Amino acid sequence: MILHVDMDAFFASVEKLDNPNLTGKCVIVGGLSNRSVVSAASYEAREFGVHSAMPIFRARQKCPQGIFIKPRMHRYKELSRNVMEVLKKYSPVVEQVSIDEAYIDITGCEKLYGEPEEIALKIRSEIKEKVGLTCSIGIAPSKVLAKISSDINKPDGFFHITHNEVPGFIETLAVQKIPGVGKVSLKKLELLGIRTLGDVKQYPEDVLLKKIGKFGKRLIELSSCIDTSGVKDFSVRKSVSKETTLNEDTNNIEILREHVLKQSENVGRELRTMKVRARTITLKIKDSNHEQITRNITINNPTSSTEIIYREALSLLDAFKIRKKIRLIGVGTSSLTSEDSPVQMELFNNKGSKNKNWEKVDKAVDNIINKFGKESVKRAVLKKPESNE
Numbered sequence: 305m306i307l308h309v310d311m312d313a314f315f316a317s318v319e320k321l322d323n324p325n326l327t328g329k330c331v332i333v334g335g336l337s338n339r340s341v342v343s344a345a346s347y348e349a350r351e352f353g354v355h356s357a358m359p360i361f362r363a364r365q366k367c368p369q370g371i372f373i374k375p376r377m378h379r380y381k382e383l384s385r386n387v388m389e390v391l392k393k394y395s396p397v398v399e400q401v402s403i404d405e406a407y408i409d410i411t412g413c414e415k416l417y418g419e420p421e422e423i424a425l426k427i428r429s430e431i432k433e434k435v436g437l438t439c440s441i442g443i444a445p446s447k448v449l450a451k452i453s454s455d456i457n458k459p460d461g462f463f464h465i466t467h468n469e470v471p472g473f474i475e476t477l478a479v480q481k482i483p484g485v486g487k488v489s490l491k492k493l494e495l496l497g498i499r500t501l502g503d504v505k506q507y508p509e510d511v512l513l514k515k516i517g518k519f520g521k522r523l524i525e526l527s528s529c530i531d532t533s534g535v536k537d538f539s540v541r542k543s544v545s546k547e548t549t550l551n552e553d554t555n556n557i558e559i560l561r562e563h564v565l566k567q568s569e570n571v572g573r574e575l576r577t578m579k580v581r582a583r584t585i586t587l588k589i590k591d592s593n594h595e596q597i598t599r600n601i602t603i604n605n606p607t608s609s610t611e612i613i614y615r616e617a618l619s620l621l622d623a624f625k626i627r628k629k630i631r632l633i634g635v636g637t638s639s640l641t642s643e644d645s646p647v648q649m650e651l652f653n654n655k656g657s658k659n660k661n662w663e664k665v666d667k668a669v670d671n672i673i674n675k676f677g678k679e680s681v682k683r684a685v686l687k688k689p690e691s692n693e
């Protein structure tokens with residue numbers, strides 16, 4: 305059973321939460337220039353036909369009394385983290401798909417927290433209590449149906465499709481409700497006389513594939529209740545990175561290397577905690593003119609080893625010609641895969657076994673840090689030289 309949790313008018317609701325004067329008002333969050341678009345509109349503003357992705361000037365025309373607010377991303381991110389914290393309590397398998405949306409696989413969690421509807425109710429009231437915001441939840445045996453359901457009783461509601469109800473629900477499901485069906489595919493489907501997933505099932509497969517292409521296959525699968533996309537908890541994060549704005553701009557390579565080592569340690573540890581490995585390692589540099597440069601390298605075998613991340617980041621740093629003083633430096637990793645995915649064996653060199661040894665070192669260091677705290681163990685290079693008194 306999968307839950308899809310979607311916050312209601314998230315950015316606009318956060319603004320209302322932080323400013324009670326906005327209660328009952330048409331709140332529209334978006335860039336303030338006329339070239340920007342609406343990021344979120346409160347339900348009051350939606351009454352006037354304002355919706356997200358609409359150009360701001362259109363929104364002003366439709367809702368002149370609207371209160372237009374510039375997005376405060378750091379605040380939204382902060383509350384998003386709090387929401388995700390709540391979700392992670394109910395299941396270890398949580399896939400965050402956007403700042404205000406996540407799938408949770410609750411299969412097997414019933415014993416702990418009750419029936420799916422009870423779990424949804426608990427999550428909604430806990431989010432309301434801890435974060436102060438409402439959300440809507442869809443419950444279904446697959447991701448796509450859970451997502452469609454969360455929209456049905458929005459805002460502050462939920463909708464449940466049980467196993468037995470799936471065939472009936474699909475039969476009458478309008479194709480425009482399916483995520484990924486845009487204006488273009490909708491037009492094509494309409495021309496074929498297809499309005500619901502039930503109609504898709506009636507249509508000859510080969511003709512549909514020819515007319516709609518790859519997406520036709522997905523529709524055919526959905527119409528036969530096939531949705532094999534599972535909840536991927538590791539895709540919660542697409543990258544892990546650490547960066548530091550230096551106390552003062554510098555071109556001292558030793559200082560820069562020291563930061564790269566510290567950051568590699570933190571990035572490596574975070575990857576290991578998330579039980580993922582990274583294939584791409586990135587070095588980010590901002591010079592005193594605020595000009596940003598990134599360099600990256602993709603390695604054959606995904607890694608979470610501090611040593612390997614450090615080594616690769618350092619080679620990027622050493623290859624970089626420092627012309628201006630550096631103001632910010634950072635190490636990032638991306639192309640993450642689960643620790644359980646198979647790793648390519650390195651048969652013809654001894655690098656593989658060396659890397660295994662580094663993994664042992666990492667594990668030992670992680671254990672010490674988990675027990676005694678971050679300051680308890682440091683790589684020798686990072687230790688400040690003892691003063692000779």
Ligand SMILES: [Mg+2]
Pocket residue numbers: 310311312313314404405
């Ligand atoms: Mg939302």
